[in-house]
Ligand code: KG4
């Protein structure tokens with residue numbers, strides 16, 4: 001059954017409610033005519049003691065959070081449920097039980113309010129987070145999308161014409177951060193902690209393996225192994241090696257991950273001739289990477305765009321803005337759509 005809006009007069013503003021529940025953040029946001037009015041996120045501390053996200057606990061927390069989170073996003077935006085023109089939700093990829101909570105909630109709203117339903121791909125939404133700010137990149141642009149599960153270089157011809165031209169063949173950049181942090185005894189997610197300790201460390205103190213992968217694809221598993229062997233050898237000589245050198249190790253690990261990302265991005269820009277360069281995803285919150293991209297942009301003559309921190313890590317504003325562009329293109333869906341853990345576009 002195709003749900004169509006019957007209660008929106010033509011020329012009225014378009015107000016999208018976005019819902020994100022793909023992993024361990026329950027988030028809702030409201031976007032009106034391409035501008036974000038609210039962006040509310042409830043994290044889930046229940047996973048901290050397990051060193052990673054526990055899927056079943058994530059689903060349960062989403063069920064507890066979804067109603068108050070949507071309610072708060074609407075209130076912060078000053079919008080009533082009846083003002084919403086369409087509801088957008090993360091349909092894929094992610095933890096299936098977590099996705100089901102958001103998708104079922106969005107479908108129920110679409111049905112009860114008789115408004116269009118819009119299925120959004122989480123990784124496309126990360127890219128379109130670059131269209132939230134006033135200073136938007138012109139098309140075509142390249143986007144380095146770096147998250148906990150993905151590392152991609154995406155060529156964007158228009159809001160809905162996105163093509164992956166490079167991606168990781170093994171671990172994602174976020175996993176490289178998190179797994180390195182785990183080896184250092186830091187809690188999950190370790191990426192932000194490596195960022196924090198790296199700020200007072202020497203990035204040139206230690207060097208880790210650099211993958212020699214041709215083309216635009218990435219590999220991070222060799223770096224992780226190189227860090228593991230390095231730590232094993234050093235802690236054998238000095239059991240306090242990690243605590244005594246934590247800042248320098250973090251800075252050096254971060255330096256290697258950043259150099260891998262930036263060198264592929266340079267290659268992609270040279271191959272495509274595109275000079276509008278964006279970044280997206282949780283790892284784009286990394287202060288070293290933000291600085292490196294800005295400096296590389298100056299050297300290379302690129303126009304660089306980096307979303308505000310709140311739009312880098314998982315959020316629903318990116319789902320709402322993607323929903324807005326999909327609604328403009330009449331890309332709505334019907335209630336038979338299911339959630340999908342898979343990441344194919
Ligand atoms: O995009 P995101 O919030 O969720 C996914 O879609 O995966 O990305 C989460 C990833 C985690 O691996 C986390 O450690 C990493 O982003 N991350 C960071 C930083 N903030 C989040 N990595 C390095 N430095 C940060 N400041």
Ligand code: ZN
Pocket residue numbers: 122126147148281282313314
């Ligand atoms: Zn994400």
